[in-house]
Amino acid sequence: MGTAEPPDRHGGNLQAAARRLGCRPDQLLDASASLVPFGPPPRLRRLLRRALATDLRDYPDREYGALCGAIARWHGLDPAMVLPGNGAAELFTWAARDAAACGLSLLPAPGFADYRRALGCWGGDWRSLPLPLAWSEAGPSAWPLAAATTTIETAIETAIETTSTTASSRPAVLWLTNPHNPTGQLWRRASLEPLLERFSLVIVDEAFLPLVPAGEDQSLVPLLRDHPNLVVIRSLTKLFAIAGLRLGYALGGAGRLARWSAWRDPWPVNGLAAAAGQFLLDDQVGLRRWQERVQHWVAAEGAWLAARLAEVPGLEPLPSAANFLLVRSRPPAGSLQPLRLALERQHRILLRDCRSFEGLGEDWLRIAVQGRAGNRRLLGALQRFSRGR
Numbered sequence: 001m002g003t004a005e006p007p008d009r010h011g012g013n014l015q016a017a018a019r020r021l022g023c024r025p026d027q028l029l030d031a032s033a034s035l036v037p038f039g040p041p042p043r044l045r046r047l048l049r050r051a052l053a054t055d056l057r058d059y060p061d062r063e064y065g066a067l068c069g070a071i072a073r074w075h076g077l078d079p080a081m082v083l084p085g086n087g088a089a090e091l092f093t094w095a096a097r098d099a100a101a102c103g104l105s106l107l108p109a110p111g112f113a114d115y116r117r118a119l120g121c122w123g124g125d126w127r128s129l130p131l132p133l134a135w136s137e138a139g140p141s142a143w144p145l146a147a148a149t150t151t152i153e154t155a156i157e158t159a160i161e162t163t164s165t166t167a168s169s170r171p172a173v174l175w176l177t178n179p180h181n182p183t184g185q186l187w188r189r190a191s192l193e194p195l196l197e198r199f200s201l202v203i204v205d206e207a208f209l210p211l212v213p214a215g216e217d218q219s220l221v222p223l224l225r226d227h228p229n230l231v232v233i234r235s236l237t238k239l240f241a242i243a244g245l246r247l248g249y250a251l252g253g254a255g256r257l258a259r260w261s262a263w264r265d266p267w268p269v270n271g272l273a274a275a276a277g278q279f280l281l282d283d284q285v286g287l288r289r290w291q292e293r294v295q296h297w298v299a300a301e302g303a304w305l306a307a308r309l310a311e312v313p314g315l316e317p318l319p320s321a322a323n324f325l326l327v328r329s330r331p332p333a334g335s336l337q338p339l340r341l342a343l344e345r346q347h348r349i350l351l352r353d354c355r356s357f358e359g360l361g362e363d364w365l366r367i368a369v370q371g372r373a374g375n376r377r378l379l380g381a382l383q384r385f386s387r388g389r
Contacts, residue, residue: 013032014030017350028348028349029348029349029377030350030368031351031374032352033243033352033368034238034322035237035368036238036241036297036323037297037374039239039241041286043279043283044279048275051271051272052272059267059271060267062266062267064274066274066278067084067269070278070281071251071277075251077224077225077251078254080254080258081252083250083257084248084269084274085247085248085250085269086246087235087237087243087246088233089114089118091248091249091250092114094250094260094263095118095260097121097122097260099203100125102173103172103173105119105124105125105173105174105175106127106171106199107128107129107175107358108128108130109128109131109357110182110354110358111175111177113358128358131145131180131183131359135319137319138184139186139188139218140186140187140218141186142187142188142191143191144185171199172201173200173201173202174195174202175203176202176203177207178205178206178209178220179212179320179322181205181207181322181324182324182352182357183326184318184321186215186218186322187218188218189218189222192220193220193223196230200229202227202230203231204231204233205233206233207234207235207238209234210294211238211239211322212295212321213296215295215321224251224252228256230252231253232251233249233250234249234250236248236277236280242273247277297323297369301371301372301375302322302323302369304372304375305370305375306320306325308375309327309382312379312382313330314330314331314332314339314386315327315329315330316329316330317367324352324369326354326365326366327365327367329363334363335363336365339385346381347384349378351365351367352366353365354366
């Protein structure tokens with residue numbers, strides 16, 4: 001069973017997987033993309049049906065005023081501090097243009113490969129900031145490199161040594177993900193705040209934070225007013241299972257976001273996505289209710305799945321606060337690629353190949369939490385593979 005094919009940078013490539021396996025996309029169980037399994041909300045579906053009749057002919061509002069207003073009210077910010085985007089990925093591209101102009105970026109590793117992709121668009125230079133690959137709790141916990149005051153400075157000096165010794169090569173930008181992807185660790189705001197004094201630009205990806213029970217307590221959004229060098233990027237696709245609509249937003253200084261807006265194409269957010277975002281965020285009572293439902297599922301089903309995975313020979317799920325679990329092999333399992341390929345080919349179950357995460361290899365997988373029926377299907381396939389080894 002070969003493993004020579006390059007790893008995908010993203011999960012959720014259902015159409016390509018279905019073509020490869022000769023089946024329909026709806027026959028696949030996708031545990032490679034971390035989306036809510038019971039969304040989108042019925043009220044959103046009704047809204048989109050109405051919008052199909054009214055919002056397709058005309059161009060969207062160039063300023064996205066109503067959408068920005070709804071996002072700003074949810075976060076208690078000025079609308080000028082909001083920039084909607086065609087998913088978080090589009091916004092990473094403009095964050096990277098800013099970062100490339102500032103100087104050297106530090107990217108915690110393992111980490112999301114799309115940050116490197118975005119920096120590559122602008123020739124941005126970056127160095128890895130290795131994170132420990134062992135932890136005892138999902139969090140909230142201290143950022144691991146904040147445990148000792150010299151750790152971050154040591155990492156910075158190491159990054160400098162791999163480039164040059166000039167002052168201009170000192171890292172100026174830090175990219176963070178909270179909860180971290182792919183580990184699922186939730187980091188305390190108090191341990192991240194000192195980093196805002198150390199870097200000229202800090203970009204924080206909080207795409208999964210709204211799904212985490214009590215996760216909003218660790219958000220850096222409340223620090224935006226006092227730290228113009230901070231940008232927080234959010235996604236609505238994870239919380240509402242609307243990845244096909246492509247909708248995210250950046251929160252930051254008004255001048256910075258106006259500059260990003262001037263760089264990009266007109267109308268990056270389509271009319272249906274803009275209508276959906278405004279509708280969902282304007283209904284703050286409904287949004288809180290939905291968020292509570294999602295967070296209850298993450299807490300209950302995530303713990304249940306982790307306990308069952310720990311019973312599968314050769315697998316070790318690590319603690320996670322998010323709706324995905326990073327799993328490593330236990331001896332004598334070795335590479336987990338044969339397992340991933342067997343589940344795909346024999347059971348039509350997709351797991352996240354972790355080879356695209358720097359610092360991880362064939363002995364790691366990321367598994368998205370499903371509903372109970374999906375989790376049982378996954379566990380059954382894993383147990384059959386284990387018995388057949």
